[in-house]
Amino acid sequence: MFDKIAEVSLLYDFYGELLTHRQRDAMQLYHEENLSLSEIAQEFSISRQGVHDALKNAEKALYEYEQKLGLVSKFAKTRDAVLQIDSKLDRLIKENHEDKDLINKLEDIKGIIDELDE
């Protein structure tokens, strides 16, 4: 469903606050600011291996949280459903482009979905 890096980033968005400060810092520099292991090692004044271990432990913890709580998968299920609804509404709007009243009402429903992304 996701590649590994996207998956870890998503898990981090959900459970990142449960990691230690050091793990969070390493994850942020690696996944968000795209620093290399060596650059992060310099930043923290620890070995490259130390950074590698912190990242591996953080990833392991994130996967364990998801295994226990399953909230990313729960959320993805709802999110997929909403995207399906949105695309079916688009099709209905195209098919009924002459019925202004209906289109307004379908656009109104799409508005609820748009607000979710804000």
Next chain:
Amino acid sequence: MFDKIAEVSLLYDFYGELLTHRQRDAMQLYHEENLSLSEIAQEFSISRQGVHDALKNAEKALYEYEQKLGLVSKFAKTRDAVLQIDSKLDRLIKENHEDKDLINKLEDIKGIIDELDE
């Protein structure tokens, strides 16, 4: 939005797996099986005060998880949006009860929502 007991139950559904075994057992007997503090105390062979403290600590931990992660509130937002969409689709179906083709397509969209509850 929720009364306190419903709120704690919802938090427990999301984060219960992060509690200790003892906290989980106490929460289950109290919130799901509706035993009294004294009955749970007997079950665990501890004092009524001990049960009270285990429940209070569990609740405190659940609220702290939500404060850190906010996943119950994130999920409730999406859920509310889906319920709104569902009720607007119902209204459209009523208003267009003579247009069989449109109704089928609206029912199809409602089907996606129904599947979420399974």
